[in-house]
Amino acid sequence: MRVSTIPKNDGFWMPGEFEEHKECWMLWPYRPDIWRCGGVYAQKTFAEVANAISKFEPVTVGVMPAYFDDARKKLRPEIRVVEFQYCDAWIRDSGPTFIKNSTGMLRGIDWSFNAWGGFNGGAYTNWDLDDKVASRILEIERVDSYRTDFFVLEGGSIHVDGEGTLLTTKQCLLNPNRNPELTQGDIEAYLKDYLNVSKIIWLEEGLFNDETDGHIDNICCFARPGEVILSWTDDKTHPSYPMCQAAYDILKKEVDAKGRALKVHKLELPTPIQITEEINEQIIASGESIKFEAGELLPASYVNFLFVNKGIILPVFKDEKDSIAIKTMQQIFPERSIVAIDSREIILGGGNIHCITQQQPKPNDFMEVSK
Numbered sequence: 001m002r003v004s005t006i007p008k009n010d011g012f013w014m015p016g017e018f019e020e021h022k023e024c025w026m027l028w029p030y031r032p033d034i035w036r037c038g039g040v041y042a043q044k045t046f047a048e049v050a051n052a053i054s055k056f057e058p059v060t061v062g063v064m065p066a067y068f069d070d071a072r073k074k075l076r077p078e079i080r081v082v083e084f085q086y087c088d089a090w091i092r093d094s095g096p097t098f099i100k101n102s103t104g105m106l107r108g109i110d111w112s113f114n115a116w117g118g119f120n121g122g123a124y125t126n127w128d129l130d131d132k133v134a135s136r137i138l139e140i141e142r143v144d145s146y147r148t149d150f151f152v153l154e155g156g157s158i159h160v161d162g163e164g165t166l167l168t169t170k171q172c173l174l175n176p177n178r179n180p181e182l183t184q185g186d187i188e189a190y191l192k193d194y195l196n197v198s199k200i201i202w203l204e205e206g207l208f209n210d211e212t213d214g215h216i217d218n219i220c221c222f223a224r225p226g227e228v229i230l231s232w233t234d235d236k237t238h239p240s241y242p243m244c245q246a247a248y249d250i251l252k253k254e255v256d257a258k259g260r261a262l263k264v265h266k267l268e269l270p271t272p273i274q275i276t277e278e279i280n281e282q283i284i285a286s287g288e289s290i291k292f293e294a295g296e297l298l299p300a301s302y303v304n305f306l307f308v309n310k311g312i313i314l315p316v317f318k319d320e321k322d323s324i325a326i327k328t329m330q331q332i333f334p335e336r337s338i339v340a341i342d343s344r345e346i347i348l349g350g351g352n353i354h355c356i357t358q359q360q361p362k363p364n365d366f367m368e369v370s371k
Contacts, residue, residue, distance in 0.1 A: 001144045003107065006193045012099040012107055013196035015361045016162030017307045018224055022362040023058035024308065025137060026050055027089040028071050029356075030064055033289045034088055034124075034349050036282035043067075045345040046089070047074040049306075049313060049353055052339050054079050056308035062086065062133075082140070087115070087130040088123075088289075090351055092217070093154035095358040096134035096145065099195070104364025108145045109194055110134040111153040116212050117177035123211060123350070124289035141360070151190050152178045156215040156355055158195070161225045164257030166197040171205040171214030178213075199257035203247045207231060207299035208239035208272070211290065217354045218301045220247060223265060223332055226256060231303045232266035239297060240269060265332050270319035272297035273347050292350075300344075302329070304352035307359065311336050315343035315352045 007013070028046060029035045035042040046061075053059050054076050062084030063071040072081050086094065093116070096108035111134065115127035138145045159167040172178070173187055182190075188200055206214025219231045219240075228251060232244050251264050280294040292298070302325040306313040314329055316322040322340065329338050346352050 003144050003146050005146075007099055007107065007109070007146055008193045008196040010107075011101045012105075013101075014097060014099050014160045014162070016160060016222055016225070017359055018222070019162060020362040021057050021307075021309055021359045023060060023360050024053050024306070025091055025095055025358045025360065026059065026061045026356055027084065027086055027091045027133070028061055028063040028067055029089040029349065030067050031088055031289070032284040033286035033291065034283070035345075036279055036348060041345045042349060043071070043074065045341070045343060046356065047071075048341050049343075049356065050079055051076045052313055052341060053306070053308050053357070056311045056337075062091075084133070084136065085129050086133050087127055089349075090156075090355050091133065091358045092156045092351075092355045093212075094130040094133040095155060096138050096143075097155055097195070098143070098359070098361050100361055100363060106143050106361065106363045108134065108138040108141075108143045110138065110145045110147045111155075112148055112151060113154065114152050114178070116154065117175070120177035121213070122177070126288065146194065148190070148194065151182075153190075154212065154215065155358060156212060156217040156351070158191070159216050159221045160195060160197060161222045161256060163225045164196075164198040165222075165225075166191055166195060166200045167203070167220055167222065167228070168200065168216050169203045169206050169214045169219070172212065172216070175213045197257065201250070201254050201256075203250055205243045205246065207243055207269075207301060209297055210299045211350050215355075218299055218304050218352070219243065220251070221303055225258070226260045227263040227265065227332075229265045229267050229303055229332065231269050231301050233269045238269065239272060240299065244269070265328070267302050267328055268321050268324055270300045270302065270317045270321045270325070273300045273317065273344060274298070275348070279348060292348075298347050298350070300347050301352065304354040305329070306353050306357045312338050313353055314338055314340045315346070316340045317344050317347070318342060
């Protein structure tokens, strides 16, 4: 059921992603104008990600009807597979943001979605099905929803600590291709009303050539309250060097909603992934989506990982920095298992493991959904 009130007034807030999950949601890649070779390589990697997650928590994968049988064969038997209609597989951005209250009751936010910019730089020309993904998931889960008909937001553009602090970038949220009629103050008001945060930390930009207009989930995230993980490089020739430096300068001066100075963990960036001529030829131009060009650098990042119950699903790239990233993450999270998955096929589509997943928080046992 759609709720016409405001989450903050109803006592709901967005929990941190590091908190316990009920399950994780994914969508199955299929578009030949986004995924090379008709998506067969991406599907293999998505299956590896889903199968890895399912060893920690339940997983549901939405699949277009034509690909249902193939997906069912590739996914572990305990993974729920449901038929779905959608444009592409970036469920972090098209899916719902789950929120809870002090009794553990769950609701969901169904943000307006315009494919990262609509007709002003968006990734594809028709996003109607993606704009319905969140409401479909909330209906399946029998979770009441808030719909923001006049406010566009993607899940990958925000990170919260669950204690009143939100991280985002000006490059994305203040981009005129999202909410051109809103000021920064207006946008802050929406975030505070719908996510129940009191402190917003604005970084200037995301990583170099991030087609999402600088989503926060590629450059910085919360490890836990009071601690953030920042994509980092000391290499001045790295295209994301100035973005990382500027972000660090901001974070070292900031405090969170509780007044705590932030502890910043630096996570070294891998070498940017380059679109080769061979890969470019394997992606079929359709005129309905943006096609990367040969030679383009894509913003590979270890920060684009997924929290799962008692674990981390970490993207790696067959890069010399992979082992450093795994070691760093294990030091930050000694209590969690680190599962590394070669995710180059996902970054070739424009995102990574965090982008293709959406966690559903675990409510209290006595109250599964809102009523």
